[in-house]
Amino acid sequence: MHFTSSVRGLTVGAPVEYRGIRIGQVIDIKLELDLNEVIARIPVLIEIESDRLQWIGKTPDYDNEREFKKFQKHLWNQLVAKGLRAQLKTGNLLTGALIVDLDVYPDAPSQTIHWDKSYPELPTVPTSLEEIRNVLTRILEKLQRLPLEEIGEDLRKSLASLRQTAAETEKLTRTLNTSTLPEVTATLNRLQKTLAAAEKSLQAGEKTLITAEEALAKDSPLQRETQRTLKELSAAARSFRLLMDYLERHPEALIQGKTR
Known part of the structure; x- marks a missing residue:
């Protein structure tokens, strides 16, 4: 197996574990120089101690070397397909000693x-610290690609425009309060008088229609039409009363409109 991170703390004889259970040991660590790709690798050779494994199900004939190798190849291919990977982990926090840990990572990229x-080379996964470092590196790369200067300039322009809009709004409010308010108040008074007169007329109309309805023949077409007209007048009267009440409580609605 090859690890991309530092193997400082990993020594020959270090345990190989599967979820905390020792199943083997490290038997060799070397520095490998690839002259074709001009790259250095660190292969780690491990030994699985078969006597530490307990088989369940049909096992091969250990005396038949060919059959046993075929069985081993099939078994390891299946395990890796299910996500078996090797990872360096800290075995001792005080000394910094490392171990090789085997575990199943179902979401790991497909490998063989x-x-x-x-x-045979077993695939590996980065250490936790290496994963964090890789994530931080990707974040920094994305931040470096962002047009921060342009974003800052746009933000400054937006803030300046917002301040100007706020100042203009405040100025407009003062103008309305000082020069327009008397006229608005007079208009409101006239409107209230008009609405009061209209409500009285509607009430009188309601009374007249009620009297007419009582005098008409029951269930006659004219009585039904009178009832419909009476309902419409009653609804109109209610609307006038609601409008007058609202304007008395919110006179500013004549300037700003009704709030939602």
């Missing part, structure tokens, strides 16, 4: 074992 090398 390389059987064409001297030893």
